Amino acid sequence: MERRFIIIDGSSLMYRAFFALPLLTSSEGIYTNAIMGFSNMLGKILTDYKPELIAVAFDKSRKTFRTDMYEAYKGQRAKTPDELKSQIPLLQEFLAALGIAFIEKDNYEADDIIGTLAKKSASEGYEVLIVTGDKDALQLIEPQVKVMLTRRGIMDMQIFDEEAFKEKYAGLEPKKLIDIKALMGDSSDNIPGVPGIGEKTALKLLTQLGDLENLLDNIDEVSGKKLKEKLEENKDLARLSYKLATIFCDVDVNFVPDEYKIAPDILKLQAFCDKYELKTVLNRMKKIFADEFKSDSEEELTLDFSANEMPQYQILNIDNIDEFKNDIKVQGKCSILMQTEGKVPDVNIKLMAICVSDKIGILKDDFALVNDILADENIIKNVYDVKSFYHAGLNLAGKINDVLLMAYLLEPAKRSYEMNVIRQIAEVEETTDYEQLKDEEKIAYDIQHLDEICKTLQEKLKDMQMDKLYQDIEFPLAKMLSDMEMVGIYINEAKLDEMNAQMNSELNLLEQDIYGLAGEMFNINSPKQLGEILFVKLGLPALKKTKTGYSTNAEVLENLIYAHPIISKILDYRLLNKLKTTYLDGLKALINPTTKRIHTTFNQTVTETGRLSSSEPNLQNIPVRTAEGKKIRSLFEPGEGYDQILSADYSQIELRIMAHMSEDKHFLEAFRNNQDIHQATAAQVFNVPIDEVTPQMRSRAKAVNFGIIYGISPFGLAKNLHISPKEAGEYIDNYLRECSGVKQFMEKIVQQAHEKGYVTTLFGRRRYLPAIKSRNFTQRSLAERMAMNTPIQGTAADIIKIAMNRASDAIKKAGLKSRILLQVHDELVLEVVDKEIEQVSEILREAMQNTAKLKVPLTIDINYGKNWAEAK
DNA sequence: TACGTCACG
DNA sequence: ACGTACGTGACGTAC
Numbered sequence: 001m002e003r004r005f006i007i008i009d010g011s012s013l014m015y016r017a018f019f020a021l022p023l024l025t026s027s028e029g030i031y032t033n034a035i036m037g038f039s040n041m042l043g044k045i046l047t048d049y050k051p052e053l054i055a056v057a058f059d060k061s062r063k064t065f066r067t068d069m070y071e072a073y074k075g076q077r078a079k080t081p082d083e084l085k086s087q088i089p090l091l092q093e094f095l096a097a098l099g100i101a102f103i104e105k106d107n108y109e110a111d112d113i114i115g116t117l118a119k120k121s122a123s124e125g126y127e128v129l130i131v132t133g134d135k136d137a138l139q140l141i142e143p144q145v146k147v148m149l150t151r152r153g154i155m156d157m158q159i160f161d162e163e164a165f166k167e168k169y170a171g172l173e174p175k176k177l178i179d180i181k182a183l184m185g186d187s188s189d190n191i192p193g194v195p196g197i198g199e200k201t202a203l204k205l206l207t208q209l210g211d212l213e214n215l216l217d218n219i220d221e222v223s224g225k226k227l228k229e230k231l232e233e234n235k236d237l238a239r240l241s242y243k244l245a246t247i248f249c250d251v252d253v254n255f256v257p258d259e260y261k262i263a264p265d266i267l268k269l270q271a272f273c274d275k276y277e278l279k280t281v282l283n284r285m286k287k288i289f290a291d292e293f294k295s296d297s298e299e300e301l302t303l304d305f306s307a308n309e310m311p312q313y314q315i316l317n318i319d320n321i322d323e324f325k326n327d328i329k330v331q332g333k334c335s336i337l338m339q340t341e342g343k344v345p346d347v348n349i350k351l352m353a354i355c356v357s358d359k360i361g362i363l364k365d366d367f368a369l370v371n372d373i374l375a376d377e378n379i380i381k382n383v384y385d386v387k388s389f390y391h392a393g394l395n396l397a398g399k400i401n402d403v404l405l406m407a408y409l410l411e412p413a414k415r416s417y418e419m420n421v422i423r424q425i426a427e428v429e430e431t432t433d434y435e436q437l438k439d440e441e442k443i444a445y446d447i448q449h450l451d452e453i454c455k456t457l458q459e460k461l462k463d464m465q466m467d468k469l470y471q472d473i474e475f476p477l478a479k480m481l482s483d484m485e486m487v488g489i490y491i492n493e494a495k496l497d498e499m500n501a502q503m504n505s506e507l508n509l510l511e512q513d514i515y516g517l518a519g520e521m522f523n524i525n526s527p528k529q530l531g532e533i534l535f536v537k538l539g540l541p542a543l544k545k546t547k548t549g550y551s552t553n554a555e556v557l558e559n560l561i562y563a564h565p566i567i568s569k570i571l572d573y574r575l576l577n578k579l580k581t582t583y584l585d586g587l588k589a590l591i592n593p594t595t596k597r598i599h600t601t602f603n604q605t606v607t608e609t610g611r612l613s614s615s616e617p618n619l620q621n622i623p624v625r626t627a628e629g630k631k632i633r634s635l636f637e638p639g640e641g642y643d644q645i646l647s648a649d650y651s652q653i654e655l656r657i658m659a660h661m662s663e664d665k666h667f668l669e670a671f672r673n674n675q676d677i678h679q680a681t682a683a684q685v686f687n688v689p690i691d692e693v694t695p696q697m698r699s700r701a702k703a704v705n706f707g708i709i710y711g712i713s714p715f716g717l718a719k720n721l722h723i724s725p726k727e728a729g730e731y732i733d734n735y736l737r738e739c740s741g742v743k744q745f746m747e748k749i750v751q752q753a754h755e756k757g758y759v760t761t762l763f764g765r766r767r768y769l770p771a772i773k774s775r776n777f778t779q780r781s782l783a784e785r786m787a788m789n790t791p792i793q794g795t796a797a798d799i800i801k802i803a804m805n806r807a808s809d810a811i812k813k814a815g816l817k818s819r820i821l822l823q824v825h826d827e828l829v830l831e832v833v834d835k836e837i838e839q840v841s842e843i844l845r846e847a848m849q850n851t852a853k854l855k856v857p858l859t860i861d862i863n864y865g866k867n868w869a870e871a872k
Numbered sequence: 873t874a875c876g877t878c879a880c881g
Numbered sequence: 882a883c884g885t886a887c888g889t890g891a892c893g894t895a896c
Contacts, residue, residue: 174885198894280890526894527876546876548895553877578878613879618890621880629879654881716886747886777883791885793881798887823880825888874896881891 005121006051006259009132010058010102011110014038015093016133016150018084026277030260034087035270039281040435041150044157045131046288047438052258053126056095057113058088058104087811093370096273098285100264108251111136115247118145122253131157141165141174141248170203179212179688183240191244194234194325195435198523201227207720212242217515224512226521262290281434289394307473310441311448312601313353313360320361321369327356328373333380335450336370337443339394344599345486345592347391351439355447362440371395382454383421384419384446386475386606390482403450405474406457408605409466412767417605426453426460464765473763473798474604476805481602481612483808485600488597489619489821489831490639490865491587499631500584503576510573517566524573540564567585575628581634583623590617597639602823608792610765610797612823620824625691641817642831646864647871650800652677653858654709657795660854662743678702684738685731704735708742709792713786746788753787759792763802799851799858800826807847816840829868 015316017037017469024033033733045051074834095102115260118128130137133150138160141147156756158164165174172180178621183195194431197205205222210214215239219231231238264285273282316324328334335355340347363369372377372387377397377739385391386402405421407414419442420434428449461467473498491673515521518537521528531550535542540563546553551701552572560567598617606613614620617620622636655677659667675690682701683690684871693701700721707717713833718728736743750772751760758768767790770784800823807828808820818840819830828848841862848860865871 285889296884338880523894528895548875551876574877578892582879586891606890607888611888613889616879617888621878621890623879625880709889711887713886715884720886778885779892781883781885785885788889793888796881808892827881875894877892879889879891 003053003126004049004051004129005053005116005117005126006049006054006129006131007111008042008045008054008056009114009130009137010038010056010091012133012307013041013085013131013150014087017041024421026275030081030090030276031087032090032276032278034084035090035276036281038091039278041131043284043288044435045148049129051129051262053257054262055101055103055117055260056091057117060104060106060108064134068235072348085257088427089567093272093524094281097265097268099261099265101255103574105253112251113253115140116251116253118142119249119425121257123824124255124257127218129701130161136177136186136245137249138165139174139177139245140249170207171204172206176206176211178242178245180207180211181213182242183242186245191241192237193241194230194238194256196226196230197521200523203454204471209335210838212238224515224521226515230521241279261476267738274456277421281531284435284436284512286625297747304372309478310358310437311444313362313444316354316363317360318366318369324354324356324361325370325373328354328379329376331356332378333382333451334373335382335447335454335631336374337384337447337450338389338392338445338568339439340388344391344601346490347388347393347593348393351443353443353447353638355450358448360447362444376554382450383659386421387478389483390479391486398474401459402414402452402475402478402515403453404605405478406454406461406470408764409474410460410464410609411459412605412608412765422453423449426456428453428456464766467567469764469798473801473805476802478604480804480808484820485599485824486602487819487821488592488595488599489829490597490637491591492590492635492637493591493596495637496584496588500580500588502617503580503584507573507576507580510569510576514566514569514573517564517569524570525577528568534560534564534566538564538566575626577624579628582783585636586617587635591825600822607797608767610761610794611825612797612801614822619822624872626828630869634867636868638831640766641833642863643834643868644832645868645871646818646830646832646837646840646862647827648830648841648860648862649824649866650796651859651861653796653799653826655705656854656858657799658709658742659794659856661762661791662745663855664739664742664745666739667741668856674857674859678705681705681739683734685735687738700731703733707732708735708746709789711788712746713781713785749791750784750787755784758791759787761791762797763795763798765798767794796826796837800848803848803851804828806851807844810843810847811840814843829871832864 014034018034024036046357092102105113111134114130114132118130118140122128122142126144128145130140130145130147133149133151134443136145137474141160141162143162149156149160150157162174166172169176169180171451176846179195180199181191181204183197184196184199185191205215205551209218209221216231216235217477219228222228222231243620252786269285270282274277314320336350336352339350348366352363352367352370354363373382375395380399381396382399382401382403384402386396389396403422404417407417407425411425420430423430431766434442434445434446450515458467490808506511511524514524518533524530528549530552534540534552535550540560541548543559544556554571557567557571581693591598598619600614600619601616603613613784623632625799636645654672655667657672666684672675679690679693680697681704682693682697685701686693686697703721704854710716712732714729714732717732721728749759753769753772757772757813758766759771760766767786769783769786771779772787774780774783804820804823811818811820816836816839818830818836820828820830822829828844830840844862845860849858851858863871
């Protein structure tokens, strides 16, 4: 057995747990959310790591509460320090019942105790895992000491060993965290650091000169005059910071293994949980310590499990699978769930559950046993997230009900569609404390009601007339998206590296120029520091404020461009820095080492309008508008065996949909005659012949057309055109008077939203807008603009989704090698071979232009070239 | 975690 | 008097 010692930072984890959960109270009014969160975390660690020894360290001073956090806390009444402190005795009581050592020492922080214990136990051969929410502890990492950090909330953990640390901190050793802190400081720990040095500079200096002492001895070697001065002036402060940042590993605590063995006392635990009404905590702990408790009190244990209605399941294998399959064939349907691991295109199945009638089976390794069931087109399958099945290489046939996609269509405004959310959408009650279950139990629990959930969701879809939307659009699209994701897109890494080096040197020059013009070093990336420099030190006029300070966005800066030479440098710096960090660094990190391609995720259940979104990386916002940006786009090239990147994009699809829906006669006519729509609009609203429309008139008309799509308002248009709201209002009035069809349509759609509470697309996709009844002007106005925009944006999304399905089928049917790689809302991007270009173009025209029979034609433009930038 | 900023349609 | 153009995702800073 492994000798594993887990040391928990009680202070920081209580604090995290306190914030992660809503404020809970027992009926006697005692706060219990921190203890609840803490016990969840403890339970998970005990189950996952089964440590031999465990200890919880605490700050004796208990000054573990930063006022800034709870003041900023939103969504409910702010939590107070007293509410946290009152839960500390509960934690002590809880740990005493579990027989877990609780250590605190006068004048020492939890970190110091942890450091000391880690050092001593490691030297006696223990594998140490420190669990904390405080990054400081990373300096304690050694070959035998790892640190587990909580990220968001408390249950999301990340383990750091030496390697992981180096990856995060520019290859530096964990011990160097102290040197980093000594330079950059830490406001939350009251470590001053050297003013003007942030993480970026600290890492650069330490990579160059090793450690703080060596750096302070060799300040000459540092580049940048200002930086040198700063270091020179603040030597003592840096040394003091170093001391403050160092965790003291020589506290007077002895490491006696026996003191840290876990010795739970069932009666005490029961009394504790009864007193504070922590039933789920008791159940969880009983399950974990089932063996210990069995000998003591058999009865308690049976009582315990009757509290939860857990499904019974069997582990399936070659010997018992046939009976299961027989049942499925007789029923003609089954439910299948799985858990996967790995990233596209290397996805493996971790766990699979299969359910027929009330029988639940779990497969742990030989997943191929059910391949014939999956491929049987006579068997209906209920699943969750069909795209992940395709990712795992499974061949699915027969009617597939994906509860994820169905739930999204029913309620597209949900932030997530975990199974518990879907149960709620299907109005199926949860009969257990779901979050407390282990993986295997969760999947068994999820699958037992899947058929019932599915039936409800299907009925709802049918009632709302969205069953076709599921069957004809969203479900087939999942396969298409999976194919695109797995194929990925090739990016020229050598060119990317070259561009990165080039941008780095340009950024360094700009940085120096900016520091020179400002007269000091500061963090250009910090809007706060930048605002201070521009509007206080340099005394430039502050034109706009944000809720936290001065606004420094591009619009503000452009207005100041003649006021000071620093402004244009900052704009250039921002542009280049954005391109480098988001695109060059961001894309490089996501190149798959095996395929050398980038595999984005197309999210099918994110937007409220029905659009797709793309993430990790987002390939729907690759630069195109500036010359510098186009260089990034030019990195995307056809992969091996392909000749060109081809782009097919809809021309003015949203305005065409608006024309169709509103039946405005001017728009219908302009599109039917294939006119330049903005020019035609200008002629109409400015009442001039079409060939007398000036470029300015056209660009104003264009802005108004955009405004119409977004849900027009004088303020928005005024801002966009840099005119007064009054003047903008006149434009709008004029426009709506001339285009009365548009006006009627917009009024009708807002009225419909009021009456029904939702708006729909041409294909029946629905978006609820409850705020439309709000008495708050801002919220109601926003809902009204959404009511106008969603049918247009959403219909465009429906149309391109259908087109993708059709195009993909046609390409497959024609047996072509060319393939679709990306969708960018109104554009499809393909890699093609030269000899197929004509045929592919023909297929795309047919698939995209004839998707929907609108009252105006839908047209596409096709372009191709040696890279994505040239396919324009 | 929240905010500001900026990339795209 | 109020105070916004619609829909996204990623990065960096500061809290």
